[in-house]
Amino acid sequence: DAGVTQSPTHLIKTRGQQVTLRCSPKSGHDTVSWYQQALGQGPQFIFQYYEEEERQRGNFPDRFSGHQFPNYSSELNVNALLLGDSALYLCASSLSFGVTDTQYFGPGTRLTVL
Amino acid sequence: GDSVTQMEGPVTLSEEAFLTINCTYTATGYPSLFWYVQYPGEGLQLLLKATKADDKGSNKGFEATYRKETTSFHLEKGSVQVSDSAVYFCALPPLYGGSQGNLIFGKGTKLSVKP
Secondary structure, three states, X not given: OOOOEXXXXXXXXXXXXXXXXXXXXXXXXXXXXXXXXXXXXXXXXXXXEEOOEEEEEOXXXXXXXXXXXXXXXXXXXXXXXXXXXXXXXXXXXXXXXXXXXXXXXXXXXXXXXX | OOEEEEOOOOEEEEOOXXXXXXXXXXXXXXXXXXXXXXXXXXXXXXXXXXXXXXXEEEEOOEEEEOEXXXXXXXXXXXXXXHHHOEEEEEEEOOEEOOEEOOOEEOOOXXXXXXX
């Protein structure tokens, strides 16, 4: 049973560029959430997707956008990168939206903005 | 709003020592409570969870009891090993439109176990 997978593993960008991160949820899961984890901090919720729509959003600017595909995989896009966007980006999947359920995390994508 | 407060680290213990990592929460209603672990260079793994008051979650020798009276979910292990060295996060899902959604995490507690 494949767990949550993310790509790429590492990424280096410069300020002002745009980046796309990808996530495939655990088999059977239809809800995907994205988190940003700055160095030495706990993960911060960015947004959650279910049925190809953004259902919940944390306190992140519109530069952060996402998408969910019919196969439940998801993308996180960040435009106009800032130095402060450097972080580990974690994707998590769960069985269904709105139900108390465990979120399973991928290994993350380490983004460095120079 | 809902929040999680963890004891600050780092925590350094010798192998076979007893571990307690404190976690208290503020929440609307009675959400599920989670402990996640992050090993160096990796993502988060679910360690244990409890879904209602007085429930005890356990896994790999770790335990935590959901205490409604003290709004706490402290993590304990009777005898730690070097392989337990990691960062531990307490988390809860706040209510959103009547349902539990995304997770709010504590800042994490780094545990180092020395041989």
